[in-house]
Amino acid sequence: MAPARRLFSKRRAAKAVSGKHTIVAVDVGNSAAKIAIGQEPPKPEVDDITAFSGGPGQRLRTISLDQSDWTTGVCRWVRQHVAGDDITWWVSTVNRAASQPLQRCVAEQFASFQWHAIDHRAIPMEIEVDFPDRVGIDRLIGAYAASLRFPRPLVIVDAGSAVTIDWVSGGPSDASTFHGGAILPGIRLQLAALANGTEGIEPTFGSSFGSSIEGGSHVAADRQPNIDVQPNIDVLGPGKNTQQAIRRGVMAGICGGIERLAVDYARTSVKTDASGRVPQIVLTGGDAAAISGFLRVEHVLLPGLVCRGLFDLAWRKCQTGCGGLE
Template sequence: MSQPVCRIALDIGNSAAKVLIEPVADASGQSVPQLQSASFLFAAQTEGQGDWTDQLCRWVAKCLSPNEAMSPNEALSPNAALSVSDPVSIRWWVSTVNHRASEQLKRFLADQQGPRSDSCESGLLRKLMSASSFDDCWREISYRDIPLQLHVDRPQRVGIDRLLGAYGAANRFGAPVMVVDAGSAMTLDLVTQGASQRSDSADASDTAGQFAFCGGAILPGLRMQQSALAAGAEALANFGSLALSGEGPSQRGADAGFPSAAAVPALGPARDTRSAIQLGVQAATVGGVTWLWQKYRENLQQATSGPKIPELPIVITGGDGTEISAYLGQCHELVPNLVCFALLDLARSATV
């Protein structure tokens, strides 16, 4: 009888690692309904808290162990049936645009198989990972693994998070769809229905999957815009590291300081420097999303020669997705951890 598998989706970005864990109840492959998620900054959030790799492993171990005490800020155990004594294999499905960070975690995880390793709070993770070789546990996804037609010039140079976001959004909402990933940089990509399969194609990436990734745009993220203002204008230097609000996914440690979305004038003008920066970043970001959404719709109309501009749903994800969602006028879907969900889609399929 084969061992049940615990799938862990890991999205390693420029500033944080996002984790989504989906334990499997038994060897038949039936998944536990609940998913547990967490985000870990690459720098320790508070002094003395320890390295992010150790924090991540402790969190995973606690999620899988019903006997481990969880703090109020941690997820509850997703499956009481799993315990330290159960023979379970962990499979890490990994998307990374930050190879230095992913290699750091990969080395840390490989070390957990050693008999002398005691860096994790619980021995559960080491025990689970010892069920098979580490090479079998770690699967880092490339563009070739994603069942999308890639209508771009150099698919190998497109961020893997963009391709996975496109794949995950199309799986859930169909195509065409516009995917906005609001991270350190903000990407705005278009996904359409794919062309008919062509057996004479020289590049398999041209014909893989029913959906087509058509490329998109890259804008500075919210904090990158603030940093640019701070670097270019001496009078604004003191405001460059402030977060857009003091709550929600966009908060970065102790750098909160801007008023919440509801407190900023919707139409302006702002009456103090902090609100003026907030309003300017809001206008640039939401204006960029809206303008590109309109252009993508016009391009779709030209491509299809239809009588009217087609509908184009918007899917928003990323660490600052909640901030973008609060201001965007168009109807949209907010899907946190979209890249992680796409990784789990791949893990459940036979395409990888």
């Protein structure tokens, strides 16, 4: 214990000189928490947003909520990479039952911390939906992060427990507009629904799919859905057995949905985007890599989009006066 304490105080002294401050971005979903560690911009004049949010120093980790001690896992991982307790946690949660215990764990394990749970009012975008406060904050932050990195209009696909397929346009001013989108069950939920709702289909948890979680690791192997991630010529034809048929159905449903909605949204773009550009599709989430291989439209794969967006928001706040980001 003693050496660790000394290390912390040395680091605190270093912070006072450099003015750096640690940001931990946490995206709490229904299956997993995604965590990234970053620092305030090393120099105030850094104006490239990627220098902060996507820089080489950034670490991204996914921790499955299946593990009963996942909150301790998060704190331990942060401890391993950050010396000291002076951390601002920027949090996106669509699962308060999970984020509340995490906050309690952080309060127990870190002597001083700041906790920013982001809501829609913090997102510098127009939000054109019926109830902006009811949209999953992960959707809004992902949309914001994508709109800073790619030309609009955008189709943002977050393939997690649920798959969300959202539309973001650019307006005549520089502001982006979030227009809502579509929500469908993700791969794992679709497999579970088929198993639960039929007598003839067995649960398909049991093997493979290890690389599906962004950043890898910390995913219990015995809970992973058994769906091949490699696109294979076989999957073009009809499934010849139950497993193949399920795989065909689930992947075609999700990929077909993305392809179709991108076209449909673009058709509405006369109203919502004046640029006339072909929409850029941005894909993120635990199943993004699996889905990417089956998609027939051009897209970019960007792991940790919501964590990147949390850093973007922290960076933005910093521009208007950091001071520990409070």
